[in-house]
Amino acid sequence: MARRSTGPAPGDVPADVAAFVQALREISLAGRTLSAKERHDLHGAGADAAERGVPLRELIKGHLAEMWRSWATLPGVAAAQNTDALKRIGEAVFRAAEDAVGELTKGYEETQRWTVRRDESLRREFIDDLLTGRDLGQLAERAERYGLQLAGTNVVAAASASQSFLDSGAATSSVQAAMSLRFSSRHVLVAAREGLLVCVVPHDLAGAPEEFARQVSEVVGRSSRWRVGLGQPQSGPGGAVRSFEQARNALDIADRLDLGERFVKAADLLVYQVLLRDSAALGELVTAVLEPLHGARGGAERLMNTLEAYFASGRVTTATALTLGIGVRTVTYRLDRVRELTGYRADDPAQAFTLQVAVLGARLLGWP
Template sequence: MQRSGGGKTRRSKRRAQAAVPADLQVFLQALREISVTERTLATNERHQLRNAGAEAAEHGVPLSELIEQHLTRTWRSWTTLPGVESADNAEAVKKVGEAVFRAAEDAVSELTKGYEETQRWTMRTEESLRREFIDDLLAGRDVGQLAERAERYGLRLAGQNVVAAAWAPEPFVTSGTATSNVQAAMSLRFSSRHVLVAAREGLLVCVVPHDLGGAPEEFARQVGEVVGRSARWRVGVGQPQSGPGGAARSFEQARNALDLADRLELGERFVKAADLLVYQVLLRDSAALGELVTAVLEPLRGARGGAERLVETLGVYFASGRVTTATAKALGVGVRTVTYRLGRVRELTGYRADDPAQAFTLQVAVLGARLLAWPQRKSAP
């Protein structure tokens, strides 16, 4: 009884046979002469076999099928080879066999070299095209052609996409182990047709569809795995954006989120641009913000030891919900020290940190100071 899968197997083999390059026929002709002269493959024959391997790779013929076809045709031609037909004893047949099998082995080597060289070239070309596409996508270049090129990578620019950007002390590079490991992990988790990971400007960038739930968080987790949980790193996430220029806008937001988180010295590893909008609003009029910082906090420069310690105390005080005991614990000082410092702020600036209305002005000024790197700068811009 014939197995039900037999027909499919035969059809697959017929397709493989049809796809075998014509240059492979050269080897079968050479075998006829080799069986008589017992010579090795000539240089031109080796070159043609490499071409056959390259052609098979270009047409998508699996290497295993190519070699199978080569060996099948070799053994099928055995009984018709002139050297075999003319052999009159076992020793003569043995010599012919050695020459033929040596040639078959050399032919497999040449086929494989041609196949693998073409595959490597194809992979390098594909990777180059991919990097070029990601560069154009994140820079917003060639917008008119981006949508068409995006289809190659499974991105729908008409839909919403999100960009996450990871920072670490050691810049990410295209050929780096960290980059390739995160890319492989994300492709395995979500399919390479939906996720683009690449190094850009020292950051590791991930572009994903907005509806691919959990992808930015998984990207951050993988970054932590390759960089090290105890190391310094952070991931910023832009807002969902649509259209050919959407990825560039989301990438800019992700970078801004990283910059703001660094300025504000946030402890979070994962920061979203949407959660930092209030700081963006403050920075949109940096001149006015600078005037506020100068007007409110400049007198603190007159404190013994400078303004830094008092500004830090105010920042922790507001972050602790204006609770002096929590502030003292966070700073590692006594409650009386916190009370004293808040008193000095009141004396120097005229603003009370425990008064709701005045505290709001102080808090915005402290946020502005952190955003504008004051008091390290001699005056706010």
């Protein structure tokens, strides 16, 4: 007959493992399967282990190890009269062990899935509050869960693309994983918000915004349409809201002006924000200066494009012609037409300033 093994003292065995062994003792005598209550208790033990963060392999190992230690002491095993009886008992016990592993795993995985969904929901709520400024009183405390120090200074970058970013999208997950691997998830928060991909990082985490832009280009495709706007560093619980608004405004201005840069900083676009703060006055300037261009043959757009290229080239006609793919004489002719229609000379420093501000304002306001 099997020898009696020496196992841990009864008080050293967890309650759920002890209950499992007790079930095996009864099964070794009756040859039955696990009862509904025993299955329910094992399912609950798996759920409890998941809540406590116990690894699944350790949970299963603990139950099976105690089964092996208790094998020789099971009443049915000790009372077996022959090999056939011992074989029947072994089949019943091992079948019960297999069923027990299944119940432990189901309880563990169900709770783990629920925990993941709960954590995702809490994370979404936190990001919404962080980027809208709600519940600022408790925001700093909640931020610690995600490694953010809202009492310090943070900066927000926001990416736009031809297709909106989604919380559950592959692009969002890929960028989040890459940024966490590069900078540690305790310092970087990446999430989708209003179709944009948003990244919140400490302002002194060197290279983080640039790496975010690089990762966006990787997942979207370098040849696809995308752009990243960077807000200015802001401190305090409400700092992320202000920096996010700046990043979003930078994207908006860059799109209105059709800037070629993929990575735009709010700090570099302050002059345009100043212009937009009094859009009524800006609209009056645009109308007063540029409205006469509608009288040109073919409309105002061609002359507007020429003015834009002329100012972008530093008021050099040859460079303007090269940019537009036209002759220098054509550029000169168009600038003369602007002077005839508006009364402003593009080659006169004082008058050119008024023209340039009006052209910028027109693009910002979507004129004509």
